[in-house]
Amino acid sequence: MATRSRVIAFLVAPPFELLNLTGPASVFSQPKLNGKPYYSLKLLSTQHGPEAQSTAGISLTAAIHYSDYTGPIDTLIAIGGLGSMQHQAPEVLRWVRKRSAHVNRVASVCTGAFILAAAGVLDGRRVTTHWRHIDELAERHRHLRIERDPIYIRDGRVYTTAGVSAGIDLALALIEEDLGQTIAADVAREIVLFLRRPGNQAQYSTLLAQQADVSGTPLRDLPAWVKSRLTQKLNVNALAKVVAMTPRTFARQFELHFRTTPARWVQSLRIEAARQHLEARELPVKGIARITGFRDEQALRRAFLQQLAMTPKEYRERFGTRAIT
Numbered sequence: 361m362a363t364r365s366r367v368i369a370f371l372v373a374p375p376f377e378l379l380n381l382t383g384p385a386s387v388f389s390q391p392k393l394n395g396k397p398y399y400s401l402k403l404l405s406t407q408h409g410p411e412a413q414s415t416a417g418i419s420l421t422a423a424i425h426y427s428d429y430t431g432p433i434d435t436l437i438a439i440g441g442l443g444s445m446q447h448q449a450p451e452v453l454r455w456v457r458k459r460s461a462h463v464n465r466v467a468s469v470c471t472g473a474f475i476l477a478a479a480g481v482l483d484g485r486r487v488t489t490h491w492r493h494i495d496e497l498a499e500r501h502r503h504l505r506i507e508r509d510p511i512y513i514r515d516g517r518v519y520t521t522a523g524v525s526a527g528i529d530l531a532l533a534l535i536e537e538d539l540g541q542t543i544a545a546d547v548a549r550e551i552v553l554f555l556r557r558p559g560n561q562a563q564y565s566t567l568l569a570q571q572a573d574v575s576g577t578p579l580r581d582l583p584a585w586v587k588s589r590l591t592q593k594l595n596v597n598a599l600a601k602v603v604a605m606t607p608r609t610f611a612r613q614f615e616l617h618f619r620t621t622p623a624r625w626v627q628s629l630r631i632e633a634a635r636q637h638l639e640a641r642e643l644p645v646k647g648i649a650r651i652t653g654f655r656d657e658q659a660l661r662r663a664f665l666q667q668l669a670m671t672p673k674e675y676r677e678r679f680g681t682r683a684i685t
Contacts, residue, residue: 365400366434366538371426371456373406373448373475376441378414379524380469384437387531390547391539398539404429406443406452415441426455433463435534440470440490440523453479465534467519469527476520477501485515490523509667578603579617587629590653594626626653627663634660638676645672 368388370381381403391398405412405423412423436459438444456479460466468476473489474497476482486505489497498506507513512521512530521530536544585602586594599622600610611622618625630652637648649660657672664672 364432365397367400367402367432368435368437369402369404369429369433370437370439371404371406371472371475372412372423372439373441373443373446373452374413375415375443376412376439377470377524378416378418380439380441380472380527381414381420383525383528384469384531386551387528387535387547390550391535391543402429402431402433406448426452433459435465435467436460436463437466438468438472438475440468440472440474444471445474445493445496448475448478457481465517465519467521467530467534469521469530470523471497473497473520474500476518477504481518482520485518486513487515487518487520488513488522489520492523577613577617578605579613583629586626587633590626590630590633591651592653594622594653596622628667630654631663631667634664634672635675635679638672639679641676645676648672 388399404426411419511526633652654660
């Protein structure tokens with residue numbers, strides 16, 4: 361008896377971001393089993409009509425209204441875009457909630473998380489979304505455990521991703537779960553993808569983002585100041601002095617704007633600097649630890665394991681670009 365293809369159902373709320381859909385769809389279309397596609401792809405729309413319009417003005421045909429689809433779904437993926445951030449009709453949310461309870465996996469790409477959150481699918485879970493919209497997601501759904509850095513997160517059978525291209529990384533991760541690392545690597549090679557980023561890789565530069573977040577505040581110059589002095593002692597007293605505040609006022613203002621502790625923030629900047637050196641492959645790990653402010657190589661290793669769930673050596677092997685000279 362032949363086994364059916366696993367059904368990947370993409371739910372779009374037009375207008376949707378085109379790459380949020382076509383990136384993962386292209387990945388899932390690659391694997392074959394006994395010469396037949398391993399996955400069957402379905403395009404479900406919250407709007408009636410055979411076409412689903414993207415934010416790029418390009419419409420995709422063969423869309424099915426979600427309520428008309430009665431076939432099986434193994435993985436349900438909510439696709440992000442302008443439409444996904446709008447408030448969905450109650451019947452859409454009921455359908456998402458009901459279907460999510462009976463599928464193997466539920467996922468969102470980018471702001472597709474807004475649909476899943478509104479349907480209650482993300483309640484109490486660790487989630488992420490595009491960095492630009494994380495604050496809005498947190499404001500609308502205060503009960504979520506939102507994480508700002510990862511490009512995708514798995515919490516049980518629920519997956520959420522950062523913006524746009526992170527959907528490709530998620531699709532490759534799901535293929536690896538289903539078919540193994542070798543098949544996932546073959547697919548990445550077939551679509552000429554240099555590498556598959558692990559979910560815990562940061563979405564974007566911590567320093568640049570924080571400079572934007574605190575512009576116009578007394579803390580505006582702090583990220584650049586700290587980044588240029590990573591080898592110094594950077595405790596609360598030292599940081600407060602830089603911005604001419606008392607330690608108590610500084611701690612209050614820091615938590616308001618950065619939403620973390622000064623110690624963890626400084627560590628994240630040191631890790632970001634270390635990542636850049638590891639990617640360049642120009643210095644040994646011991647030397648990188650010294651110039652980025654870590655006490656020794658072991659302290660750097662512990663920090664990497666804590667924040668990235670991998671060692672500096674593993675990070676260099678995945679992301680290094682040149683051989684050490």
